[in-house]
Amino acid sequence: MGTGKRGLITAAVTVVCAVTVLAVPGTAFASPDPSPAPTTAPNLTLPPSHSKDLEEVRKKLDTLYHDAAVATDAYNAAEEQAKTQSAELVELAKKIVKGREKLAELKDRAGAAARSQYRSGGLPDEAQLLLSDDPGEFLDGAGRVIQGQRATKGLLGEMTRTQQDLEQYAKDASAQWQKLEVNRKAKAEAQKKIEKQIAAAEKLESQLEKEEKERLAQLQEQAAQQAQNAWLDTGVLDDIKGEATAQGQKAVRYATAQIGKPYVWGAEGPASFDCSGLTSQAWADAGVAIPRTSQEQWRQLKRVAVTDMRPGDLIIYFDDASHVAMYVGDGKMVHAPRPGRTVTLAGAGSMPILGVVRPGA
Template sequence: MGKRRKPSPPSRARLAVLTTAVAGGAVLAAGTAHAEPTPTLASVKEQVDKLNEEAEQSIERYNGFQARQQSLQGDANRLQDKVARGQETMNELRTRLGAVAGEQYRTNGIDPSVQLMLDSDPAGYLERAAAQNQVVEGQTALLKQARDEQRRLDQDRAEAAAMLAQLDSVGASLGEEKKQVQARLAQAQALLNKLSAADRAKLNAQESAEKAKAAAQQAAAADRASRAAGRPDLGAAAPASGRAGDIVKFATAQLGKPYEWGATGPGTFDCSGLTGAAYRAAGVKLPRMSQDQWNAGARIARGDLQPGDLVFFYSDLHHVGLYIGDGKMIHAPRTGKNVEVLAISAIPYMGAVRPA
C-alpha cells in the first residue's frame, strides 16, 4: 500500500478568513441572544390591561380589608373605653370598701371579708369570699356589686384583647394587599416604559383623546342638566328621577375625574368608591367592596335595568359601575384613566343589583 499523504496545513490567508468568519458568527450569535426586540404597542397594551385587571382585584380586596380595619378599630376603641370605665368603677368600689375597713379597724377590727376585698387580687378574693361565706349582712350588696363588676371587667378586657389581635391581623393583610397593588402597577409602568418613542406618542394621544372626551361629556351633561332642572341627559339614556336621578346626577358630575385606587372622592375615585359615593349622595350607604355591593340589594335582569342600578363585571365581580340607561354606565376604570361613560357590553358583564 502507498503511504497516505498528510493534508497540507491551511495557508495564513485561509486561517485569517476562517478566524474572521468564526468571530463574526460569535458576535452575531451573542447579539441575537442578548438583543431585546422593542415590544409592540398591541402586546404592551394587552399585558398592561391584564396587570391592571389583576391590580383591580387586589384593590377591591384592599378596600375590604380597609373597611374591616376601620370597623374593628371603632369596636376596639369602644371596648377600651368600656374597660376604662369599668376600672374606674372598680376603683370607686375599692375606695368605699377601704372606708368600711377603716371604720371596722376603729371599732372591732377589720372583717375578714373586707380585708380580702382589699387584697391585691380582688378577683381571687371574690371567689374565696363566696366559698367561705364570710360576707356579713351589712356589706353584702357592696361586695356583690364589686364581684359582678370585676367579672364584667375581666370579660371586657379579654374581648378587647381578642379585638386588638384581629385588628393586627387585618392590618397585616391590608399591608400585604397594598404591596400587591403597587407591584402590579409598577410592572405595568415598566412595560409602558419599554415602548418605542412612536408608540408612547400614540398611547399618549389616545389617553389625551379619552380625557378630552370625558371632559366634553361632563361639560355637555352639566349644561343639559342645568337646562333640564337638574336632570342629566346622556345621549339616548332614559331620564331618571327621585333617588335614581340623584345617583345619576352625582355620577355625571364626576365625569373626567381621575381614577385613584382606594379613593372614595371627592376628587378621585376607584370603581366601588364612585358607586358608594353616588349612593351616599342619595342617602343610601353601600358596603365598600364591589363584591359586598353585589349583596346590597335585589338582583335585576339585564332587560329590566334602570338608571341608578349597580352593574357588575368579571367573574369575581371586582368591577362595578352605575347604569345610566341606553346600555351605558358611568364608571371609574383603572389607574391612569378618568371617570367615563362606557357601554356595559364593552367588558364582561355579570349582572346587576338595585339596592333597597
C-alpha cells in the first residue's frame, strides 16, 4: 500500500473517530457568531444581616441569571452547529471510504489492461503484420489494441481524478476537525461561565434567612407584576385580537403541558427545558422546525408587531434577545424562567419585550 493511500485511510479513520467523539453526550462546541459575553458578576458579599437590602439582592440575582441565560444561548447555538458539522464529517468519511474503494478497483482494472497490452504488444505493428497469416485478423486485433489503449488512458484519467477527490476530502476533513476542536474549547469555556453565574446566584441566595427568602420572592413577584401592569396600562391588550392557527394551537398545547417541569440550562425535554428548548420543541411538535436559541429565533423568524401577536407567537425579551417565551393569549405567556424555577405561566409584559416573531408560514 502506497504512502498516499495510507494517508487517505488514516484521514478516513480520523474522521470516523472524530464523529464518534462528537456523539458523546456533553461534548462541547462554540458558536461562530458568539453571543455577547456575560457582564462582570457583581459583588456577592452581603452586608451584615440587619442592613441587607433585599431589593439590591433581587437586582444582583437578576443580573447573574441574565448572564447565565446569555451564556446558555451561546452554548445552545454551538450545540446546533456541532450537530451540523458532525453530519458533514460523517459524509466526508463516507466519501473517503468509497473513494478509496473506487481507486483500488481502478488500479486493478488498469493493471489488468496493462498486462493484456503487454502480452499482445511485444512486437511493432509492422512486424506483426508481416508475420500474420491473416491481415484482416491482424487489423481486427490492432483495432482492439487501440481500443484497449484508449480504455487504459481513460482509466488512468479516472484514477487521477479519484485521487484528487480523495485528497480534497482529506483536506476538508482536516479543516473541519480543526474547526470543531477550536469550537470544543470555546464551548467548554461557555459552560464554565454558565456554571459560575449559577453558582454565584445560589451562593447569594444561600446567605439569606428563611424570612428574607420569602420577602425576596415577594419582591420578585411584585417587580414582575408592576412591569405587567405597566404594559397592560398602555392598552396594548385591546389591540391584540389575533387567533392562533392550527399549528399555533398545537404548539401552545405542547408548551402548556410542560408546566411544572424544571428549568435546566441546555435542556430541550422531555423532562426539563431551558427557555428556547421549550419553544423550539413546542413548534417541532407542531411540525415546524425553528432555530434552537432565542437569539437565532429573533434573527431568523418573521417579526410581527406586538399588536398583531397571536397565540403560538414567540416573545423575545431583553436587548440581547437572551430569553424567549410563547404567547398563549389574554396577555399571558408560558416560559421556562431560569435555574431553580419551573415552566410556568406569567404576564407577557413582565419582562422588557424586544419584539415578537412568528414561526410557520
